[in-house]
Amino acid sequence: MRLPVILGCFLCLHCAVQAHATEQIIAQSSAPTIVGTTLVSKQPVTKALEFVGRIEAVNKVEVRARVTGYLKAVLFKEGDKVVEGTPLFRIExxxxxxxxxxxxxxxxxxxxxxxxxxxxxxxxxxxxxxxxxxxxxxxxxxxxxxxxxxxxxxxxxxxxxxxxxxxxTNITSPIAGVIGRTNVTKGNVVGPNSGILTTIVSLDPTYVVFPVSQREFLRLKDEERRAAGGVLKVGLRFSDGSAYEQSGRVNFVDVTVDKSTDTVTVRASVPNPGGTLIDGQLVRVMVEGDKPQERITVPQTALLADQQGAYVFVVEDGKAVIRRLKLGGEIGSDVIVDNGLTGGEQIIVQGIERVRPGGAVTASPVAPVTDRS
Incomplete structure (x- = not known):
């Protein structure tokens, strides 16, 4: 007769354990999520117009033979720097x-x-x-x-x-620069119809040339009028996103519009003392404005997007709230916010993957890491 009593005790104990586990799960699910936040504020931003351009050497020479004869010697090493008058080839x-x-x-x-x-x-x-x-x-x-x-x-x-x-018969370098590879070798007969023997490009300074649409051209002219001395500064970024350490200045705007693309060609001169920039290289060109403006910026790590556009999570009354944004371009590791934030908001930059709209959160301020280059 004691067996039912023992079974009843075991059943009660099992129910109690299950109830306790359920309470713990509920408690954990309702506990606020700890997130890293940063305070939104206005920063001085020099907004830049961005274009795609190519590097062009200021001087570029295609070396050719001017008389026909047997090539007795190639007198340079490919890739070397040469000065004006350096011997390159010798014909019989x-x-x-x-x-x-x-x-x-x-x-x-x-x-x-x-x-x-x-x-x-x-x-x-x-x-x-x-x-x-x-x-x-x-x-x-x-x-x-x-x-x-x-x-x-x-x-x-x-x-x-x-x-x-x-x-x-003595072919020398007409300019100073870096010499490319040779297209002929000793023992060949060369002449005016032999084509290009080698190419020499100057290094420092160099040009960056970029097309500007009619709409952007008007904005560019407006920036030029407001710029100190009427000269616009230019910054460059490489394909991997890294910034070039030297800045240049716009020195030429073409006098005609390309009818096929409806663009105007703009050229800037850029220092190139280390030879980092190479003729024909594709780069991103940032034409800087006249002076910094106070703008709202947020780290790109805080930015999310869905079908309705970009947004961030803002901490309000201990909850994560979606704030829709209108963006105004990138500046380093940040993005410029034209609309959606006014400053003073706590936005979530860490732990975003654990956050749900309206979910309870505990804000833990983190130091902002900003790349303005």
Missing amino acids: KEPFDAAVQQAQGALTKTKGILANASLQRARAEELLARQAGTATVRDQRIAEEQTALGDVTMTKAQLESAEINLGY
Whole structure:
């Protein structure tokens, strides 16, 4: 008769354990979630217009052969820095030396003929003056002298041309910069039709060129009018998001609009002392405004988005409340808020994945980490 009593005790104990576990789960689910928050405030922001641009060397030379001949030597190392006048290629000189000597011989010959023609003309004039000669002979001698003079002029030009061609056998760098790879090697025959032998680009400074739409161009001109001295500063970012340490200045705006894209080409000059910027490189261009403005910014880590747009969680009365935002662009690791926050709000930046709209939260302030570069 004691078995039912024992079973009843075990059942009561089991129910009590289950009830206690349920109470703990309810208590845990209703406990506020601890989240990291930061205080929203206005910050001085230099808002920038952002474009996509390409790096262009200020000077770029495609080196070509100007005479045809056997290539005897390549005198540079690919990728080296060169100065103006650095020897690059040497073409076989012997045929061009021979052409110079031939032209010198022709010039000597024509000078001798001219000297004789001048003597004959002088003698004919003397005989005519003593009435021992005729005007016809005198005129013939004058014509012969003029013909000889023309021959001397022509052979002088031929000698100069031969000497110029001889000089072209030594191909040197016309600018200072960095030299690219060579497209020909020793032993080949090169000439004007051989194409580009190598390319040299200048390093410092360099240009960044970017297209600007008509609407953005008007904003750019407005910023230019307000900028100190009318010169706009330019910052660059690489494809990985890192910022270039040097800033440049806009120095040219094209005078025509590209009809196919309805854009205006703008160019800025940027210092490049370390050669970090490479000709043809794609970069993001930030054209900075005239002076900083007080704007609301929030860390990108606090930003969420759904079909209705961007939002953040704000702590109000111990609960997480959604606040919809209208954004005004990025600045480093932050985003600019045009509408939705006024300053003084506590927004959640850590533990967002555990937060539900309207859920109880406990705010734990964290130090903001901001990258303004």
